[in-house]
Amino acid sequence: MMVxxxxxxxxxxxxxxxxxxxxxxxxxxxxxxxxxxxxxAQELGYEPNPAAKALxxxxxxPKVCVILPSEGNAFFxxxxxxxxxxxxxxxxxxxxxxxxxxxxxxxxxxxxxxDKAADADAVLIDPIDDARIRERxxxxxxxxKFVVTVNGDLPDSRRHCYVGSDYExxxxxxxxxxEAFTHGHAVVGVVLGSRSISGHRARLGGFEQRMExxxxxxxxxxxxxxxxxxxxxERTKAMLQTHPDITALFLIAGGxxxxxxxxxxxxxxxxxxxxxxxxxxxxxxxxxxGIVQAIxxxxxxxxxxxxxxxxxxxxxxxxxxxxxxYLLNHEIRLLENV
Amino acid sequence: MMVxxxxxxxxxxxxxxxxxxxxxxxxxxxxxxxxxxxxxAQELGYEPNPAAKALxxxxxxPKVCVILPSEGNAFFxxxxxxxxxxxxxxxxxxxxxxxxxxxxxxxxxxxxxxDKAADADAVLIDPIDDARIRERxxxxxxxxKFVVTVNGDLPDSRRHCYVGSDYExxxxxxxxxxEAFTHGHAVVGVVLGSRSISGHRARLGGFEQRMExxxxxxxxxxxxxxxxxxxxxERTKAMLQTHPDITALFLIAGGxxxxxxxxxxxxxxxxxxxxxxxxxxxxxxxxxxGIVQAIxxxxxxxxxxxxxxxxxxxxxxxxxxxxxxYLLNHEIRLLENV
DNA sequence: TTGTACGCGTTATCAT
DNA sequence: ATGATAACGCGTACAA
Numbered sequence: 001m002m003v004x005x006x007x008x009x010x011x012x013x014x015x016x017x018x019x020x021x022x023x024x025x026x027x028x029x030x031x032x033x034x035x036x037x038x039x040x041a042q043e044l045g046y047e048p049n050p051a052a053k054a055l056x057x058x059x060x061x062p063k064v065c066v067i068l069p070s071e072g073n074a075f076f077x078x079x080x081x082x083x084x085x086x087x088x089x090x091x092x093x094x095x096x097x098x099x100x101x102x103x104x105x106x107x108x109x110x111x112x113x114x115d116k117a118a119d120a121d122a123v124l125i126d127p128i129d130d131a132r133i134r135e136r137x138x139x140x141x142x143x144x145k146f147v148v149t150v151n152g153d154l155p156d157s158r159r160h161c162y163v164g165s166d167y168e169x170x171x172x173x174x175x176x177x178x179e180a181f182t183h184g185h186a187v188v189g190v191v192l193g194s195r196s197i198s199g200h201r202a203r204l205g206g207f208e209q210r211m212e213x214x215x216x217x218x219x220x221x222x223x224x225x226x227x228x229x230x231x232x233x234e235r236t237k238a239m240l241q242t243h244p245d246i247t248a249l250f251l252i253a254g255g256x257x258x259x260x261x262x263x264x265x266x267x268x269x270x271x272x273x274x275x276x277x278x279x280x281x282x283x284x285x286x287x288x289x290g291i292v293q294a295i296x297x298x299x300x301x302x303x304x305x306x307x308x309x310x311x312x313x314x315x316x317x318x319x320x321x322x323x324x325x326y327l328l329n330h331e332i333r334l335l336e337n338v
Numbered sequence: 339m340m341v342x343x344x345x346x347x348x349x350x351x352x353x354x355x356x357x358x359x360x361x362x363x364x365x366x367x368x369x370x371x372x373x374x375x376x377x378x379a380q381e382l383g384y385e386p387n388p389a390a391k392a393l394x395x396x397x398x399x400p401k402v403c404v405i406l407p408s409e410g411n412a413f414f415x416x417x418x419x420x421x422x423x424x425x426x427x428x429x430x431x432x433x434x435x436x437x438x439x440x441x442x443x444x445x446x447x448x449x450x451x452x453d454k455a456a457d458a459d460a461v462l463i464d465p466i467d468d469a470r471i472r473e474r475x476x477x478x479x480x481x482x483k484f485v486v487t488v489n490g491d492l493p494d495s496r497r498h499c500y501v502g503s504d505y506e507x508x509x510x511x512x513x514x515x516x517e518a519f520t521h522g523h524a525v526v527g528v529v530l531g532s533r534s535i536s537g538h539r540a541r542l543g544g545f546e547q548r549m550e551x552x553x554x555x556x557x558x559x560x561x562x563x564x565x566x567x568x569x570x571x572e573r574t575k576a577m578l579q580t581h582p583d584i585t586a587l588f589l590i591a592g593g594x595x596x597x598x599x600x601x602x603x604x605x606x607x608x609x610x611x612x613x614x615x616x617x618x619x620x621x622x623x624x625x626x627x628g629i630v631q632a633i634x635x636x637x638x639x640x641x642x643x644x645x646x647x648x649x650x651x652x653x654x655x656x657x658x659x660x661x662x663x664y665l666l667n668h669e670i671r672l673l674e675n676v
Numbered sequence: 677t678t679g680t681a682c683g684c685g686t687t688a689t690c691a692t
Numbered sequence: 693a694t695g696a697t698a699a700c701g702c703g704t705a706c707a708a
Binding site for chain 2: 002049052177180210332333336
Binding site for chain 3: 352366367390392394395396
């Protein structure tokens with residue numbers, strides 16, 4: 001019960017210092033005693049006490065730098081709230097957080113922000129899919145920084161782990177929901193943010209995959225809105241005019257409000273069933289008006305909180321993340337449980 | 339940044355012991371210095387370091403006793419998993435957990451289990467709604483124990499807080515979902531566990547309340563199944579025979595599998611839309627067979643984990659729960675995102 | 677009324 | 693190669 005280094009030291013007839021050296025591999029310790037210590041620690045199931053670790057680590061004053069393309073995107077509001085709440089909780093351990101934000105998806109701009117993260121011990125980032133960004137992340141990891149991707153991933157980089165939603169499952173779930181809402185018969189119009197965003201592609205892929213089991217569902221058209229409300233409005237309107245047979249709308253990205261404004265241009269009896277992502281205020285408003293029937297919620301608060309928690313565990317407790325992908329399931333929400 | 343008792347002591351020109359006495363009110367300290375210390379602590383925003391607290395508190399070896407009417411009810415499997423995972427996490431702080439389970443809802447039996455919790459520092463319990471249980475809980479609180487109700491509440495007791503679902507909102511959400519699935523037209527048969535269980539009453543209440551806004555929905559009949567599979571089968575079957583106009587089933591309690599077996603007695607074209615609670619294995623099986631269309635998930639794992647976390651924070655870190663009701667929203671799940 | 681000293685488990689820096 | 697020792701912040705028992 002409650003194995004400590006002290007106890008191991010006593011059992012092995014050595015000092016705590018020696019045990020520490022062995023267990024942390026920072027030794028110059030004879031192989032004989034080292035082996036013995038390792039064996040005893042193993043057998044007794046030694047686990048370092050996080051409280052003691054945190055206490056002893058207070059001099060480090062670890063810095064966490066957060067980089068998000070969040071400006072003008074309400075989705076990130078709750079991500080940031082989760083990050084801040086967690087950071088406040090960990091402040092007492094000397095942990096501090098710096099938030100760097102940008103608007104849009106310009107790699108150059110993100111590289112500038114990454115420059116500012118040079119002195120951070122950990123970097124939490126929603127990365128743009130760009131070779132230079134990936135290289136910079138790899139360099140950070142090589143320099144000993146702890147790197148977590150949030151909301152968006154860069155799977156072929158060397159980042160330690162990813163926190164975010166399972167995009168493909170989001171598409172699958174959306175399709176199943178649409179099937180239930182329409183009794184399996186619908187002609188779907190899809191509004192994409194951009195094909196260059198891997199998460200959006202994955203969602204559409206999941207949707208199409210699930211659609212193979214729904215013979216009554218078909219996709220009439222796919223438009224891109226670049227996450228912009230006005231582009232969203234115009235292209236959605238054009239799509240609905242060109243395809244009067246559309247009975248359902250699948251909104252994969254931002255620009256939900258713009259698409260809904262387009263829907264409102266049509267008479268109520270011609271309006272499609274609409275499914276979207278995220279419960280940002282303007283989308284909730286559209287739910288109240290009956291334009292959007294359901295959303296898929298991506299747990300933004302939990303994404304932020306979890307990412308910061310991982311940084312804390314690593315930096316303060318010295319605990320590695322126990323898995324590489326922290327995937328949050330999409331949650332189906334109606335107006336009644338937003 | 340990072341204000342400690344030591345720092346406050348220096349600033350006030352007293353010893354750390356004095357600061358401790360003032361901040362914990364276990365003083366005999368001159369009102370003058372006390373006021374000064376309080377002022378400085380306030381201004382600097384002193385917060386005790388949880389790590390140090392946990393470290394110093396290790397001698398306590400706090401015991402948490404968990405009492406659940408979980409036998410034969412698969413819903414609790416994940417609650418228990420959440421409890422155990424959290425307990426394992428906190429084991430290093432000397433915290434231990436004892437799980438006491440029972441079958442059914444006999445108050446006498448639960449009182450016997452409560453007897454066994456006499457030496458615990460905290461009690462986590464899914465209580466039966468009974469005067470003697472409430473009295474015992476109040477006695478525990480009076481004796482200084484930390485008491486949390488889990489999954490079921492006893493609002494008029496003196497328990498410190500409640501962790502569980504918002505039952506009424508569960509009913510409201512279920513009704514809205516049914517409305518969406520049936521385009522607003524359904525004759526509903528309700529299968530209740532028991533009217534003596536407050537959570538079940540609240541769910542039905544929420545459903546009826548939401549139904550006022552859905553003129554196309556009506557309740558044809560309500561039966562009770564006492565959470566028993568066979569009773570559930572027979573009464574559901576009888577209900578479906580007596581009311582051939584039923585097009586939807588709202589399963590409020592356990593006994594989902596029994597009710598589904600009753601549904602399967604009828605030809606596919608006569609089968610109703612079915613909504614149930616919890617994703618226990620037998621219910622998921624019914625989803626795969628297409629008998630159950632959707633479930634409302636009560637986050638059993640998180641309920642258990644959160645309850646244990648509250649006990650840990652209180653017992654090891656001396657931190658009080660920051661709210662009285664930890665309500666988890668019901669989550670809508672289709673087969674695709676269970 | 678107030679100050680001092682020790683212990684909790686770990687890390688890090690001294691000495692030997 | 694190994695041991696001793698001083699932090700880290702808090703609780704507490706004991707001394708003044």
